[in-house]
Amino acid sequence: MKELCVSTTNSKLKFEILNNKKIALIQVNINDLSNLTDAQKEHLVITELQVTGDNFHHKGLSFVNTSPGANLTYLTHEVDQLTNGKLLKITSQDPKKRLVVTNYYQLFDQTAVIRSWVTVENISNENIGLEYISSFAITGLNQGSDPLANYATDNLLYTPHNNWQAEAQWHKQTLKEAGLDYQTDRIDDQQNSSKRINITNNSSWSCAEFSPSGILTNTVTNQTAIWQIENNGAWHYELTDSSNGELLSLRLSGPEELDNHWWKNLAPGESFTTATAAFCEVSGNYERALQEITKYRRLIRNKNQDNQKLPVIFNDYMNGLMGDPTEATERPLIDAAAKTGCDYFVIDCGWYSDGYWWDSVGDWLPSKKRFPNGIESTIQYIRDKGLTPGLWLEIEVIGIHSPLANQLPDSWFFKRHGKRIIDCDRYHLDFNNPDVRSFADKIMKRLIEEYGVGYIKMDYNITTGIGTEQNSDSFGDGLLNHNRAYLKWLDHIFEEYPELVIENCGSGGMRHDYAMLQRHSIQSMTDQTDYVRNGNIAAVGSSVVTPEQCAIWSYPLQNGDSEEVIFNMINAMLVRIHQSGLLNHIDDKRLNLVVEGIRVYKTYREKIPTLLPIWPDGLGHLDDEWYSFGLANNSELYLAVWHGVGSEVTHELSLEQYGTIKEVTQIYPAPISDLNAHFKSYENTIKFTFNQSKMARLYHISLGN
Incomplete structure (x- = not known):
């Protein structure tokens, strides 16, 4: 056997190259599995990979013992020194020598979290169908030093549930309570169970039902594992058992065929790279793990002034104009926002439509009825008051009643079974089409260069369903192609306009993944309209998003009292302040509480990116x-x-x-x-x-x- 070890100040990975050249992951940080038997180590695979037509040695639906994943053999490895850590690359191949698989593990000096992704290359002369590829695979999770520890009863699983206006609601239960009730006293004929605890997200709201993360705490060994998947669409993770029920396994991935309708035809010479994932194991509880992944999230995102300086945003929507902006109603709000000490002023939805705006969006031209002097006049008024102006935009959709809907070709839109997909009276643009990206470029150019905005609230209120059939091998492949094309388009926009701030919003927090938040400096966490419930969400928002990216509404009511204003302000004062409400309609005493809150916030806001939740x-x-x-x-x-x-x-x-x-x-x-x-x-x-x-x-x- 040969050992392969790589480490930084805070993280450590150790592998064994077994006698049959299989690769076993035997240590992640504090979790050392070196004392497992040789037979158990056979199950410590680093990649699960299922190819169409290959035998699948599993029981039930889980992605354990995939083929050829379970039989990949070591070829080479190399370690690159990075400015803030190391990058380990392990190359293996399948027994039939059709595929070369490269596992990438990025270790950081500043955190115990390890980033992982996998590339698969077809070196054969035939097409190969990919059904599943793990971004990260580990077996022996939270094992500790006790080989007989009962993972079913000793491990608490924390799962972050999401709902519109009810984001980041963590539920905890033992694995036994979650259904993985299989581990026994190691009877001789025990096999792997058929049960998996699977958390899956379909469609293009990456956080529609769950955040793409999880936490597992072993209450006996005091070990905690935490993970996240970094994809802005479909993803999947599962916990199940391995090694005849003796060991606990975790598999993280982007989309796959069984759960996400993803299948990829890999032609000769082609390669495919998975979504990135992050994982670590630490001593301590869930809070210790969340602090560690907070450090990691700060390391991987784009550096910018917005989430270092934490300017205060005023947005006219929530418990304010509620999608009915006009030049006349905006000006007194702009005055109030300037008076209270805000830094940005954002005109939210409705600025482009004379009437009902939802199903007519698409051309993004300002309404002359709402802004008779032109929206440029109002934007200049914002600047004259010392504020950076912003506009609301939902660039991935075209309303079914937009004039563009019948002018644009079907090739611009998501389609299944020959029909355009309609969701909530909108069609969904496919950013894999270069004409769509060019169209979006022109819109951004007009808003930034002609209208003079420095802030875009980029909303996303519909979903695609399972994907599109256009230019894809499967519906899920079409969705993934769009997701990745949209990310590349975002990168292009930020390169073109480096000072621009784009807020990530998906009906609030329905797309707060770290594929998006590597790029965006700020995330709208929720659309919750009840300020008391908004406080509940504010208190946990930093478990899924860094505090300095987590924007929470503060919206004093017209007929509230002082305690209501204070509650509203405190909801946002340890994260990003999204100020709203009709501030021009509240009395001086309550308005002064808003002024005081923002003034106090400014005394410590630049510390927030350095503090841990x-x-x-x-x-x-x-x-x-x-x-x-x-x-x-x-x-x-x-x-x-x-x-x-x-x-x-x-x-x-x-x-x-x-x-x-x-x-x-x-x-x-x-x-x-x-x-x-x-x-x-x-x-x-x-x-x-x-x-x-x-x-x-x-x-x-x-x-x-």
């Missing part, structure tokens, strides 16, 4: 009565505490795990005029007394050793 109350859910979220380093902690709806007026939080409390200061609202909220600190615990529902406060806590 914490959840002293755990990962909360919609309608929790008490919940909290914070950002911390070794010396200080910013903490938001919310009391939603309920009768419990007191709440205690232990902060012992973060350090010794030296001083607690309420920083918003100013405590000098606040008689309704009280706190008392003792022995690294803070007792909060909020004597009514729907209250929130923001604190700064100094920490010592």
Whole structure:
């Protein structure tokens, strides 16, 4: 046997080249499987690859023991030194010498998270059908030093559920509770189970039902694994058993045939590269793992001023103009946004249509009825007030009642079974078509160079279904081609306009994957219109998106009170402020609370990209009565505490795990005029007394050793 080891300051991978030249992944960071038997190590494959027509040695539907994936043999490897880590490349081939497979593992100096992807090349003289390729495969997950540990009962699986206006709702359960109830006392005739815990996303909302991530904590070994898949469309991951039920396996991938309608015909000389995935195992709980992947997310995204400086965005939509902008209604809002200290002003949907705007979108020309002096006049007014102007755009769709709908050829659109796909009164453009990309270029050029906008809110309110048949080997292949073409188009736009900020929005947070967020500096996290529930989402948004990319609405109501304004502001003050609401219609006392909140935010906002998220109350859910979220380093902690709806007026939080409390200061609202909220600190615990529902406060806590 031959060992292959690569490591950085924070991460480590170790492989064994077995006597039969199969490659076994025997260590990821703290999880060392070196003591497994030779027979068990046969199952520690690094790639699952299923080819049409090859024998599939599995039981049920899982992607374990694929063919030729289970039989790939080692050829070569190399390690490249990068500026911030290392890149390991392992090359293998299938027994029939038709395919060459290269596994890429990127290790970073600053984090324990490891990035992984796989390239498959057809070196034969025949077409080969690809049904499944893992982006990352590991067996022996969270195994620890106890070979008899019961993975079914000892592991807690955290799954991030999404719904429109209910994003990042983490549910936890043991693997046994999730259905993987197979491990026994190792009876001699035990085989692999037929059960898999599979989390799958179809269509083009990458986060339609789940975020493309997961967490697994072993409560006995105190190990936690965390992962994410980086694709802006369909993806799949599954947990199942291997080695006759002895070991736990995780498989991460982009789209595949069984679950996502993806099949790829690989012609001689062609190659295919999977979606990237990220994975790590650390000592500690879910919070420790989320902090580690926060570091990773910061490392892989494009560097820009927007998510370093964290300008405050005003957007006219939420609990404001709600898609009915006009020159007359915008100007007083622009004045109010400037007065409160905002940095951007965004005109949201409706600016291009005289009336109902939903099903007529497509040409993106401003309505003369709404803006009789031309939208350029309003945009210039925004600039004159010292704000950067922005416009809402949904560039991937054409409304069925748009004049363009009947002028453009079918080849521009998603089609299945010979028909254009219609979703919610819109057709979906296919960015794999170069004419579509050219069309989109012209729209962006007009908005940026003629109208003078510096910010685009790029929304995405419909989905494609399983894909398109045009220029593809399968429906899923057509969707993947579009997804990748759209990403390349985004890269082109950012290269052309490096100062432009493009907000990623998909009916809120329905596309917050890190294929998109490597490129976008800011993510609209939710369209939640209830400010109390918005707080619940704000408190967990940084579990799926870095805090400095996580935009949360703050929208004071016309007929609210001071506590409602404070609650609204605190929802956004540890992430990105998406200010909205009809600020020109609220009284001076409540408007001054908005001004104060933004002013306080500006005193620490540039620290946010350096701090790590914490959840002293755990990962909360919609309608929790008490919940909290914070950002911390070794010396200080910013903490938001919310009391939603309920009768419990007191709440205690232990902060012992973060350090010794030296001083607690309420920083918003100013405590000098606040008689309704009280706190008392003792022995690294803070007792909060909020004597009514729907209250929130923001604190700064100094920490010592």
